[in-house]
């Protein structure tokens with residue numbers, strides 16, 4: 001299937017290129033760049049110098065002729081503008097940004113501080129978390145790929161809500177991300193000298209992924225869910241660790257809860273339940289896996305759920321390809337079974 005990547009000079013875009021190149025059914029037809037059109041891919045990404053591609057200008061009509069599937073790995077606001085034009089040409093669109101994740105345009109405007117896409121397109125978009133919303137994704141023409149933090153959080157949280165095991169009004173989510181989560185942009189606060197040997201919280205007063213987590217959680221809980229979510233920046237390249245804490249409604253043992261997770265994710269090839277030891281970001285690096293561990297503290301009645309992903313894979317490009325596989329009826333694992341890099 002002929003594929004275009006818009007935003008191909010960014011981290012998410014580069015990861016898409018890597019995955020599409022190794023995919024049995026996808027073919028890279030166009031790499032779009034608004035700032036480096038005419039340059040060789042290797043100029044921006046020396047690790048891909050064996051691939052003889054040149055970045056092309058953003059020309060919607062040309063995309064219309066040369067591609068059937070378009071991945072948008074662009075900053076917020078861009079796909080909201082471009083997607084209606086691409087959809088008007090009948091393209092299948094998978095958007096990695098937050099522009100189509102929230103059903104309520106006002107909520108998007110509050111959290112992202114920019115104008116929302118028109119309601120018609122927000123209504124058409126399907127939230128692309130394949131482990132939970134596969135039926136809708138199979139027929140969707142506009143797929144909103146989840147955010148990195150929501151992916152790690154929801155894969156850990158939704159089984160507990162589905163089984164009514166926790167008090168959904170009191171969820172605490174402590175999240176930590178590697179620096180590639182912020183994209184490949186020039187930003188003083190992301191300088192090596194300021195990130196290295198440092199651990200810092202950010203957006204403590206409100207992160208744009210809060211309404212996304214609450215929106216998806218509500219679908220499983222059948223009631224409003226409120227989360228206290230605080231992200232932290234960690235001096236590492238890739239990886240997200242989410243630690244979720246909640247009071248349990250009844251007495252369960254860790255073994256019982258682990259068994260429940262095993263059953264829920266029995267047919268999910270990218271979710272690995274960690275039964276001994278604890279999840280760590282290094283164990284999923286470079287892969288599309290999400291590793292989940294749980295612990296029930298019988299003393300306090302609280303559960304801790306630990307969930308890790310590679311933010312650029314399961315948190316972005318890997319999940320986007322997983323959505324393409326699902327939508328096209330290909331094997332879920334097509335092009336995605338890279339084992340993690342270790343050490």
Ligand SMILES: NC(=O)C1=CN([C@@H]2O[C@H](COP(=O)(O)OP(=O)(O)OC[C@H]3O[C@@H](n4cnc5c(N)ncnc54)[C@H](OP(=O)(O)O)[C@@H]3O)[C@@H](O)[C@H]2O)C=CC1
Pocket residue numbers: 006007008009010011012013032033034035036058072073074075076078096097098146147148180181182183184185311312315316
């Ligand atoms: N990094 C991550 O871990 C994750 C990122 N995301 C989301 O995915 C999207 C991409 O993220 P990431 O790759 O990290 O971001 P980057 O900042 O690394 O890359 C974004 C790319 O978008 C292109 N771009 C910028 N402005 C425009 C424009 N007006 N029109 C078209 N293209 C434009 C730029 O390429 P050029 O100048 O060449 O056009 C740039 O390289 C973002 O919305 C991000 O929030 C989601 C989950 C995880």
Ligand SMILES: CC(=O)N[C@@H](CCC(=O)OP(=O)(O)O)C(=O)O
Pocket residue numbers: 076096097098146147148177178179180181182183208209231233
């Ligand atoms: C480390 C870091 O800065 N991470 C980014 C992830 C943002 C992102 O992926 O943005 P959308 O999903 O909203 O498009 C952040 O916390 O804002």
